Amino acid sequence: xxxxTMEQILKGRRSQPNQLIEVLQDIQENYGYISKExxxxxxxxxxxxxxxxxxxxxxxKAFKLKPCGKNHLIMCMGTACHVRGARLxxxxxxxxxxxNPGEVTPDGLFSVEHVNCLGTCALGPIIRENGSYHHHMTxxxxxxxxxxxxxxxxxxxQNVQVK
Numbered sequence: 001x002x003x004x005t006m007e008q009i010l011k012g013r014r015s016q017p018n019q020l021i022e023v024l025q026d027i028q029e030n031y032g033y034i035s036k037e038x039x040x041x042x043x044x045x046x047x048x049x050x051x052x053x054x055x056x057x058x059x060x061k062a063f064k065l066k067p068c069g070k071n072h073l074i075m076c077m078g079t080a081c082h083v084r085g086a087r088l089x090x091x092x093x094x095x096x097x098x099x100n101p102g103e104v105t106p107d108g109l110f111s112v113e114h115v116n117c118l119g120t121c122a123l124g125p126i127i128r129e130n131g132s133y134h135h136h137m138t139x140x141x142x143x144x145x146x147x148x149x150x151x152x153x154x155x156x157x158q159n160v161q162v163k
Contacts, residue, residue, distance in 0.1 A: 004030050006038065010045040017048045024057055033064040061115065069104045069111035071149045074128040078117035081124035089125055089142055090114055096146055109153045110146075 009026045013019040023046065027038045034057050043050040057063045075081075075090045090101070093112045097105050104111045120126050123135035127142070134145060 006041045010041065014045050015047045017046050020046055020048055020053065020056055021060075024053075024063060028063060033067045066102070067104065069109055070153060071110050072130060073110065073112045074118070075112065075114045076116075076118040076120070076124060076126045076128075077114045078121060078124070080121035081118075081126060084125045085138075086114075086125040088139065089127065089137055092139055092142055093146070096143075107153075109150065 004026075006027070009023060009030060013023060020042065023042050024034055027034050027042065031038065039053045039057060040050060042048070043053045046053075057065060073093060075086060075093065077086050077090070090112070094100060097110050097112060099105055099110075099112070101113045102111070118126050118128060118133070120133065120135065123133070125137045127134045127137050127145075129145065129149070134141065
């Protein structure tokens, strides 16, 4: 499905402040994150103060205020994952990518973040990659996952250049 414009997202929702969370969800689903410009457009359209839009967008962990890498890895740091080595996995990813949690690699291919819980304690340590869950993760499995994603990214770039 092609991306929707802000006009399409806001259509039929003008002056309806109760639609704020739904609008923010649609913006993020469409653009991958919620930009300052998108927050301003939502505020103006819904009749909500910009500060309120920012407050809601920054309160919920599900909303991203910065763009993510093409491959976004979310690492669970909940108790069950933590005791099974999740901290080591996060450190490994940060080391391999050369960026801190919340940052994007210079090539735009990867970003990593950690959350308090992904709700899959029996399967930990767990990593969510672009919506797919990788359970019982080990340093070796993580290395292979990253290598696979890196190869796919290189192939994608080569295919674009060939066309």
